[in-house]
Amino acid sequence: MTGTAGGAAAPQRPDASGPTVADVLVLGGGPAGRALAAACAEAGLRTALADPAPERAWTATYCAWPEELPPHLPATTIATRPEAVAVLPGGGTRALGPYAVLDTAGLRAHLDARLAGVTVLPGRAAADDVRPDGHRYRVRLHVPGDRGGRIDGESSGTDDDGTSGGSSSGKGSSDTAPRNDATRVVDAALVVDATGAPSRLRPGPAGGTEQTAWGVVVDERAAAPMVRPGEAVFMDWRSPGPHRPGWTDWPTFLYAVPYGDGTVLLEETSLARRPGLPLPELRDRLTARLAAAGVTVPDGAPVERVRFPVDTPRGPRHPVGFGAATPLVHPATGFSVAPALGLAPRLAAELARYLPHDPAAATTAARRLLWPRSARAVHRLRRHGLRTVLEMPPDLVPDFFDAFFAGRSGRAFLTGRDDLTGTLAGMAGVFRAAPPAVRTRMLRSAAAFHPNGR
Numbered sequence: 040m041t042g043t044a045g046g047a048a049a050p051q052r053p054d055a056s057g058p059t060v061a062d063v064l065v066l067g068g069g070p071a072g073r074a075l076a077a078a079c080a081e082a083g084l085r086t087a088l089a090d091p092a093p094e095r096a097w098t099a100t101y102c103a104w105p106e107e108l109p110p111h112l113p114a115t116t117i118a119t120r121p122e123a124v125a126v127l128p129g130g131g132t133r134a135l136g137p138y139a140v141l142d143t144a145g146l147r148a149h150l151d152a153r154l155a156g157v158t159v160l161p162g163r164a165a166a167d168d169v170r171p172d173g174h175r176y177r178v179r180l181h182v183p184g185d186r187g188g189r190i191d192g193e194s195s196g197t198d199d200d201g202t203s204g205g206s207s208s209g210k211g212s213s214d215t216a217p218r219n220d221a222t223r224v225v226d227a228a229l230v231v232d233a234t235g236a237p238s239r240l241r242p243g244p245a246g247g248t249e250q251t252a253w254g255v256v257v258d259e260r261a262a263a264p265m266v267r268p269g270e271a272v273f274m275d276w277r278s279p280g281p282h283r284p285g286w287t288d289w290p291t292f293l294y295a296v297p298y299g300d301g302t303v304l305l306e307e308t309s310l311a312r313r314p315g316l317p318l319p320e321l322r323d324r325l326t327a328r329l330a331a332a333g334v335t336v337p338d339g340a341p342v343e344r345v346r347f348p349v350d351t352p353r354g355p356r357h358p359v360g361f362g363a364a365t366p367l368v369h370p371a372t373g374f375s376v377a378p379a380l381g382l383a384p385r386l387a388a389e390l391a392r393y394l395p396h397d398p399a400a401a402t403t404a405a406r407r408l409l410w411p412r413s414a415r416a417v418h419r420l421r422r423h424g425l426r427t428v429l430e431m432p433p434d435l436v437p438d439f440f441d442a443f444f445a446g447r448s449g450r451a452f453l454t455g456r457d458d459l460t461g462t463l464a465g466m467a468g469v470f471r472a473a474p475p476a477v478r479t480r481m482l483r484s485a486a487a488f489h490p491n492g493r
């Protein structure tokens with residue numbers, strides 16, 4: 040994967056010692072960065088993609104609301120399409136409609152197959168490494184140390200973690216491995232920050248609002264008490280069991296999704312908390328919940344650990360933020376993959392209108408596409424929704440979600456990042472369905488809503 044894979048849009052290296060020259064440099068090779076890099080190359084742009092470990096496999100379970108997925112994703116990218124349900128504290132269920140569980144390896148293979156025209160580079164960059172250079176940008180990439188010597192004509196220097204350049208060889212190194220880094224320079228008209236959440240170019244303060252979860256993968260027959268065939272449980276608000284010493288009073292729910300291969304992910308989830316609920320507590324709650332339901336988890340069952348911020352603020356105009364870094368993350372669910380996949384070709388087409396000749400116009404166009412007035416308004420309302428949940432007394436949170444899932448109005452709040460009407464209707468529907476104590480809290484929170492908040 041590393042190196043230019045050919046194609047008319049491949050970035051150029053003028054000579055062996057010069058920088059890699061690109062129209063677009065995408066930093067970060069997750070779902071968002073890969074989708075955008077592929078789309079940029081397909082739009083005729085010379086595209087480079089940098090990631091500390093470009094060949095590292097993805098392991099997260101990605102799910103989406105199908106209406107947010109781009110229409111022409113091949114079938115190999117979807118593992119299964121269950122019906123989503125929510126389970127209420129008393130055990131009743133509410134139908135939420137169609138859901139999609141992505142095939143993580145299939146999605147990755149699909150995106151990788153489209154990287155033929157992209158130069159994939161091992162390397163990381165921090166904010167200081169992206170420097171204006173006339174109308175363009177010069178980006179210093181720190182190449183993981185086990186990849187070997189000096190590359191692209193810049194002397195190997197001190198890295199962001201204080202190590203100095205050197206040489207070795209190997210592929211797919213971990214970005215946490217001890218490093219003896221080299222540097223590589225990319226000369227790009229425009230740089231995209233797709234380094235995930237939190238953005239590695241704009242690290243936020245510690246202690247923000249995080250989604251955390253602890254999950255295990257079990258046979259679907261073993262999971263039958265928690266999730267029925269053909270269904271995904273988006274939230275099961277039944278108690279995980281009697282409160283144990285050391286647990287917080289923060290409410291958590293079970294998330295249960297089938298992989299379509301006879302196995303199921305059962306995940307104890309804290310939707311959002313500042314700071315994130317510790318993983319050991321989630322693990323203990325899951326163990327208690329499953330034991331009470333008679334679900335046996337075999338020794339060595341695969342585990343999924345989740346921790347990521349859901350309140351990353353929008354960043355500066357440049358580097359252009361994309362994916363979880365920007366944030367396309369829905370503050371109230373943590374979802375961002377489907378919107379990123381959907382926006383990638385549109386953003387690439389917009390960039391291709393102006394690059395390489397007018398990077399400033401391309402940057403402005405990107406901002407316009409990603410954050411039109413309607414999307415900014417929806418984002419503020421979603422963040423307001425998140426704050427409402429965070430401020431809710433813990434014992435009212437399940438009641439809030441009971442109202443949230445009454446009818447279908449909650450779904451409008453979960454999808455449609457620029458659907459202001461749907462989002463407002465969804466919020467109004469939740470308010471109408473809420474019991475008085477929850478309404479009072481919602482009103483209190485609404486009174487503090489600042490329409491110009493980011």
Ligand SMILES: Cc1cc2nc3c(=O)[nH]c(=O)nc-3n(C[C@H](O)[C@H](O)[C@H](O)COP(=O)(O)OP(=O)(O)OC[C@H]3O[C@@H](n4cnc5c(N)ncnc54)[C@H](O)[C@@H]3O)c2cc1C
Binds near residue numbers: 069
């Ligand atoms: C376990 C888990 C489950 C999740 N489930 C869902 C889900 O079901 N649906 C959903 O929509 N979202 C889900 N999310 C949230 C979010 O959508 C994902 O985190 C998703 O991977 C974000 O995609 P991304 O490409 O924006 O960022 P990432 O996938 O985080 O990719 C960022 C990339 O940038 C690279 N990078 C890091 N630092 C640098 C640097 N300094 N320079 C260059 N590159 C760098 C990283 O190596 C990485 O490859 C989940 C998250 C987790 C952790």
